[in-house]
Amino acid sequence: MTRSLEEHAQNWDLRHEDFGDNDLLYDVYTVMREKSPFAHTDAPFLFAKPEGAWVATRYAECYKILQDWEHFSSNPTPEGAEKLTGDMLVTLDPPRQQKFRKVLNPYFSPARMKALRPQIAAETDCLIDEFIEDGTGDLAQVAWRQPGIVFFKYVLGMPIDDVGLCIELTDTALNGDTEDARMAAWGGMYQHLHDAISARTSQPPQDDMIDVLLSAEIDGEKLSFADIVTNAMLLVQAGLETTASAMSFAFHYLATHPEDRDRLVREPDILPRAVEEFIRFAGSIHGLPRTIAKEVELSGHTFCPGDSVLVNFASANRDTAVFPDADRCILDRRDNRHLGFGAGVHRCLGSNLARLEFHVGLERVLARLPDYTPAPGGEAVFHGNSVTRGYRQIPVVFTRGRRCAA
């Protein structure tokens, strides 16, 4: 560790090399929460200004900020909305943001997502089939590939042959080694979606997300082509890595906590609560920005127009003022009003899908590899970028089983 906890707490930098996995980071969050409601970071990331940003770390302030979109805007330039290219849901404020949601919400309804359960289970089983006969495998492969396959194949309705490439491009775009590699992958992804959506304008409807976007009307006007591609890109960014990181954390946690793994095998009824607890305990999102639109005071701090403030969802979810024994993962925790999916007008659009993928992922792995445990001599590899954090490699061993797909 190159800096003390206090030094980290004074100038939080999520990308700092000391944060090899989450343990130290959460100790830093504890110090940040104890010191004051708002910490500071000089490290600009996401939309934070070069001069840095305030960081909300306690549950109460995070919740208030998320509810108060009139002062804490999601538009990085609230004084000049027209400067943004394309209307992207997550950087819009009401009323336009709410009109967008009205168009997209029905697609992600619980009933509609539930109908995808058999396909999600079959895809997860295919991934497990790749190694189940060997008695050894990498569970990160299930966590990282399942949400991508489900999203590109069933939600977006991309041609099946493109799915592998789309997943690879998304991963490089978010985690590529260099800025150039990441930008090139985003460019490739944009072009790929652009071409797929263009092709669909002349094809019969397929009842998927591309169709929802193509037929959407707001105030009697169709969405522009740029808005459609931009929001398809947003769904890629928002839905894949978040779910994969959270699921990878759960697989690793259960490998290293066999008593909890056995409990979930014995008591599958608590899986829905366990999913919520994993999202609270190791939720994938650590900071997303808001920009001050009008001067406002919160918990004794005056924010000025143009200031950036990052909402630290992960820290809020470990606040002992709201969660008793917050640093323990309690599989059947009750009253779990975590902020892992956000709150207020921007609350996660895909939470029903994420929960389902996560639930089915755990259910299939525990049903088919109930005694899995870390592979002797194998090493779990953790990776964090400026938004999400999770395990990229989870080598495990288990009693061999049979493939279930032909």
Ligand code: HEM
């Ligand atoms: C465990 C997985 C996930 C986590 C932890 C997560 C978390 C979040 C959070 C915290 C927000 C609020 C952002 C803000 O307040 O600025 C959000 C918004 C959003 N999420 Fe998720 N998400 C997950 C999965 C998904 C999935 C699967 C999709 C879709 C395929 C999705 C699509 C979105 C979209 C489009 C928004 C923006 C909503 C808006 O601006 O109105 N998310 N998510």
